[in-house]
Amino acid sequence: MIVLYGFLASGNVYKVRLLFSHLGIAHRRVEVAQTAGHTSLPAFRRINPVGKVPVVKLDDGSLLTESGAILYYFSQGTPFWPSDLGAQTETLRWMFFEQYSHEPPIAGNRYLLGYTDQRGGFGKTIEANAARGEHALRVMDTHLAGSSWFSGGRYGIADIALYAYTHVAEEGGFDLSVHAQVRRWLDRVASQPDYIPLLQETSAAPVTRLEEEHLR
Numbered sequence: 001m002i003v004l005y006g007f008l009a010s011g012n013v014y015k016v017r018l019l020f021s022h023l024g025i026a027h028r029r030v031e032v033a034q035t036a037g038h039t040s041l042p043a044f045r046r047i048n049p050v051g052k053v054p055v056v057k058l059d060d061g062s063l064l065t066e067s068g069a070i071l072y073y074f075s076q077g078t079p080f081w082p083s084d085l086g087a088q089t090e091t092l093r094w095m096f097f098e099q100y101s102h103e104p105p106i107a108g109n110r111y112l113l114g115y116t117d118q119r120g121g122f123g124k125t126i127e128a129n130a131a132r133g134e135h136a137l138r139v140m141d142t143h144l145a146g147s148s149w150f151s152g153g154r155y156g157i158a159d160i161a162l163y164a165y166t167h168v169a170e171e172g173g174f175d176l177s178v179h180a181q182v183r184r185w186l187d188r189v190a191s192q193p194d195y196i197p198l199l200q201e202t203s204a205a206p207v208t209r210l211e212e213e214h215l216r
């Protein structure tokens with residue numbers, strides 16, 4: 001069975017779990033506790049030298065890293081990756097936007113405000129992320145005024161990539177009430193068949209911890 005390394009509340013891991021749910025792909029999850037520093041452990045750095053989740057281990061032992069690359073891999077030959085070159089380019093445009101202009105400030109503030117002691121000298125970073133993230137949300141809202149989706153005219157992997165941290169942006173201090181088009185799009189995503197909420201466990205076998213995994 002496919003192994004997915006990552007923690008449940010991670011938006012980047014959720015992207016993969018949401019696509020797996022839509023496609024009916026079974027996986028077993030290995031917990032890698034970021035807040036306990038487990039992404040820095042030598043055992044994990046051997047799996048992904050970058051030290052980030054998600055990581056997917058295929059049945060032949062090969063490893064896939066980077067959420068966008070993993071979405072690309074599993075969406076091939078499915079409706080979640082368009083067949084037309086223009087729509088593919090549009091999908092990639094929004095996935096690159098997500099990785100550079102959207103996820104760093106929005107996920108960054110969600111992490112700093114929700115998972116760290118925010119009095120620990122992060123004030124200026126939180127402020128800069130707030131401005132960058134708000135800009136990204138405005139760009140999305142403007143796009144959605146003329147289009148229902150981000151993946152070339154239909155729901156696809158760019159929508160999944162952008163949904164992961166947009167739907168929890170309020171945990172990072174962002175006000176979604178001012179982005180009406182974004183809120184409608186969030187509802188459209190959540191009404192897709194086999195949608196799962198972020199914290200719903202999807203592992204088809206008991207979740208193990210990284211330490212246990214390396215004793216197997």
Ligand SMILES: N[C@@H](CCC(=O)N[C@@H](CS)C(=O)NCC(=O)O)C(=O)O
Nearest residue numbers: 010012034039052053054066067068
């Ligand atoms: N570009 C990467 C980013 C992944 C990422 O930032 N993962 C976070 C969790 S959401 C992580 O593993 N952080 C651990 C750390 O930085 O030590 C992707 O899209 O997969």
